[in-house]
Structures are given as C-alpha cells and as structure tokens.
Amino acid sequence: MEAAGQLARTGYYVTLIEKEANTGGHVKDWYHLFPNSRDSAEVIEYLEKQIEHDNILLITGKTVENFEKTNRTFIVRTDDGKERPADAIIVATGFELFRSERKEEYGYGIYDNVITSADLELMFRKNNLKRVNGEIPEKIGFVHCVGSRDEKVGNLYCSKLCCVTAVKQAMEARKHLYNAKIFCFYMDMRMSGALYEELYRESQEKYRINYIRGKVSEVSENINNKLVVKVEDTLTGRPLKMELDMLVLMAGMEMSNSGLKLAHATGLLTGENRFFAPADHHFGSNRSNIEGVFYAGTCTAPLNVTETISHARAAVSDVVDYLRNGIK
C-alpha cells in the first residue's frame, strides 16, 4: 500500500492486487503496536490514505497465479483468469504466522487456554482477556520463539519481533489484570529495535513482568483444568513446573503460502528460510532474480511495521530507477 501510494504520486499507474477482501494484512488484526502502544487502526488509516489516488486500481479478493515477461512487459494472471499488463512488479505477499499447533508439545488447539499472540491481540481488542470458562486469569505465561530458531520445525531463523511483542503484550496484560502473575519464558531477549530495550526494562520495573530464561518443554492440563507447564530455568539451573491459567505462544513469522506458490510458478528464488531471496543482501534487498520484479516488506524476511514501510519506499526507488533509467 505504501509503495502503491508513492508510485502513484510519482506519476505511475498502479494495479494493487490484494488476495483478501480488505487491505491491511496482519496489522489490522493487531491491537496496539510497539514501541509506543499506537493503535494499529492508525497505521491502517495512514496506509488507506496512501492508496486513495486516481492512478491506483485496487483489486481485492484475487490472487496472482503467475506472471510472464515478454521483452520488457509482464502479463500478470490472477485466479479469475484475467490478464493484466505491467512494466514492473512489486511482490508484497507478506508473511504468515507460524501454525502453533505444529509445536505439538504446547497443545495449541487441544488445551483450551493455550492461545497465540494473535489470539491475545483479539482479546485485547474485545477487552475480553478471560479463560474459556469466563474466569479472569491469575497466572499467565508467554512462550517466546514458537516456530522460530527451532530446527525441529525447520525454521532456523529468528522472527525478530516476537520478543518485543511478548514484552508489549505482557505489559498490556498487566494493564488489564493488575494482580496477575505474568511470566515470559525466553531463550534470549533480542531487543534490537529502537526503544525495545527501554520497553523491556520498563516492563520489569513498572509492570512487574517476570522473565525466566528457559524453553518450555511440555504443556498439559491437570484435574482442575489448569495448565501445567514444564520449563527449565537456565539461570538457576533447575527444572521448573508451574500451574498457569493461560499460556500465550509467540508465533513466529513464515513465508506465506501464496508467496511460495508464486515463487514456484514464476521462478523467483527463495532462500534457506523460504522467504524470497533478495538479489543482493547489501545493495539489492528489494530486487529479485527477475529483472523488473521487486520485493517489498515481509515477503523477504521478518520485518516490523517501520521496517516494512521503509522497505516499500526503497522498492519504489528501485522501480523508478528501473523504469526511467533502465537500472536493473
């Protein structure tokens, strides 16, 4: 959306194809955004304004099946059988959240009060942070790195945003539940973005969040319908078993299925992490292996909202260079 708006304002005609019924991707499902608790609706509002332009044709509910290049013109085919010409393409197929049920030992989809970070955002938005039976949770745990840095599920990479999301969500949970005990189970706290470390510190000092360095090994349910969580506390060097009312799985980011299908159909290269592989890690993170095809956002790697918008703007710069100056 950001790239479409910028290109339109530069004078180009843009066809924006969205596979969902509405634009906004994952951001519209989120409640508040780190690091400043901005309502995600504000970001959506900003992006929607970007694409309010006569040069933009928005097509929703359609998926790009493939594209073909003849000389310097592309034919883009959608799943309704239509073909649309284009001089350049920006792929912005985004990411999908790791399906947490794949980490079978956590029991997502089996135990009622094991939820994902996305489920929790929905609860925040509805102001309904409760257990399935309607009780107010008194002890909540957050599991970091669910589907990230995990050889067992085939994802060696770090999803980068889950740590700070857990910090933000734990603080948000504290705002809803003043007396609850809140724990984060982490491998490392990767607070590499602007203001992340400050947020982490604040969460401990002002929001009384307990951080336990260790990976959860298994989750089960006892006779009282409480979750029983086993984890190793690697700082004290002891195994730990605790009862929790709710467990939140910080689902990582994966290449989207539609992105993978597009890669397969068109010959766009993907990397070891299955995201689209940029033509050059340092100088061409927006360029693909096909001349005239560019990338924007999380189809190339886990990125936060700020980075995604910056990456989209950079894609526009590359597209303009390509169309005006023929720079590959």
Added chain:
Amino acid sequence: MKTEGKKRIWSDYQKEIADDHFFYVRSCIRQSFFPGSEQFFLHFMREVLGKDVFENPSHTTCTGIGYHSDIVPLSTIMTVVARHFALMKEAGYKNIAISCVTSFGIYTEIIETWKHFPEELEKTREYLYKATGREFDVPENMAHTSDIIYKLRNEIAEKAKYRLVNHETGDPLNVVEHIGCHYSKMFPRYGVGGAEFPNVLGGMIEAWGGNVVDYPERRHCCGFGFRQYLVQANRGYSLSNTVKKFSSMKPFKPDLVLTNCPGCTMFMDKWQYTMKEMDGTVYGENGESIPVLTYEELAGLVMGYNPWNLGLQYHMVQSEPLLKKLGINYDPEDKFRTIDGRQMPVPENLINA
C-alpha cells in the same frame, strides 16, 4: 480440551500396517513376565483371524538392553538385527511384527541409521556375511504388535463380550494409556498418532468403550529407563519417576493402566507393590492399586477370554477389582491351576487379590 485438535495431529501420524504374513519376533521380558500376552496375540491372529504369523525359534534377543546400557556396541547390535532380518528373508517374509517396544525402537533406529549412513548398512552386510554366511533385506513393513491390535480394534470391538464400562454404574472406565518411550518418542512418524498425543492405545480404549485419561505426567517415563534401573545405585531415581507418574494420575481415578512396552508394564506394575510396601501408598480407589495390563491382555478380556488363561495372575497388582467392574465372571480356584488342572504354588501378599 478439544478432541478435534488431537484428531488433527493423529491424521498427520498414520502409518502403513500390513494385513497379513508377519514374521513375528518375541520380547525377552514379555514372554517371561506376561507370557499370556504373546500367547493371546498368536492365538488371536492365527486361530481367530486365520492370519499367517511365522516364528523362527532361532530368533534371539535384539540385545537392546545391553545396547542401552553401553555394553553392546552399535556395530554388534546392527549385526544381530541384520541376522533377524536374514531369518525373515530366508523364511520368505517381508512384514515384521515386533512384540517389544525396546526392539521396535532398536529396529527403527538402525533402519534410520542405515538410511542416513548407507556405509553402515554395507558394513553390517559384510559383518553378517563373514560371521554367518547370511544375507538380509530391510523389512518392507514394520509394525509393533500394538499397531496391529490398533488396526484390528474395531474388529475386536465387534467380537467383544464386555465393554470398558462399569457394569454397575454404566460409566466408562477411566483408562490411563502409556506408550513406551521407544515406540514413537525417537521417531514420531513410526508410531500411530505420533509422540506427543499418541493414539495407538487411546484408539483401542475408545473403540472398546473406555475413557482415555489425559493427566499432566502422561508423557513421563514409567521408571524403567534402562540405566536408572539397571545401575543398582540409581534405583531410587527409577522409583521416584514412577511415584511422580502415579501421583499425577491419581486425581483422575484411573481404573486401569494400559501399556504397550514390556518395561513399562513391568515397572508400573511392580513398583506399585514397592510403593505400598515402603510407605503404604496406593494410587487407586478404595485402598487398591491400579491394575496395569498389556493391550493383548485387555483385548482378550473384552473378548471374553478366561483372565487366568491370559496370565493376569502373573502381575504383581492383581486384576480382580477390574474384573468386577467389567462384570467378568472368574473362578478364583482356577487362578493358580495349570490348564491340565494341577495346582501351582500360590504367591503370598498379592495386591488387590
């Protein structure tokens, strides 16, 4: 708890289980401690279902316990297993049915090793040929015998005389299922239902009318764990594992524990005797301990076999409370008689008797 979530996992871990023509390999522990189990399996398969199940008396231990105790080297156990496969090849069989979970784990581990390190397979071929002149093929289909009973669970339910229901109250019995670690925890795709929510025993329990108990220490070790028992100084650790497991299941009031591993059956059965002797603790209701049965014994019971022919009296925890709940009539006088009527010695201090 959502059953749909478990069903989704089970659908990911379905394995091909052969229908017929099995090369059967026994378990050292089971044929010694629970001999009625293997006897029932062979009788049921051969006489009731008319299946072809072949045994070769030259089959030996897989040496798995020695391997897991660091006594038998990997190359040796691979050659022993290769010899089993050679016996199978010589008899013209391609489907192996394995009675023991330790052996099942050994076979899967070795076959996986050969897949990833083909040079080890070639070395094993050479060792076996030099030692015995035999050649072997890797089985086309490998099933644990609990897989086979799982596959036949609905057929057994159709033939059942009793259901896993308290015949006085009509309530389903609460059954704890416990798979051996080496059944699927090393290689989840070799087990029905995988490792985290296995369905091989749960599927039998549900098909036969019982209620599967999911309790916090469901995945915990039975207490055997090879070295924690085999090294005498570690036996307190072995027992403490079993205590942890039984303490966790106790609030769910289990009527029965069902296992598919020889070591698990033995330890969950015999350590209950020890726990009762040490401090008087029992984990069942009404001051009773919880019977621990193999899947063949349970299949035999629901099909109306005589409990003493199934060998239930050879367990440390006796099954009379379970038999009463199921409404199974039995003759206590026959309990320690041989089939031809001779009286055997009667053990003292039997639990639950």
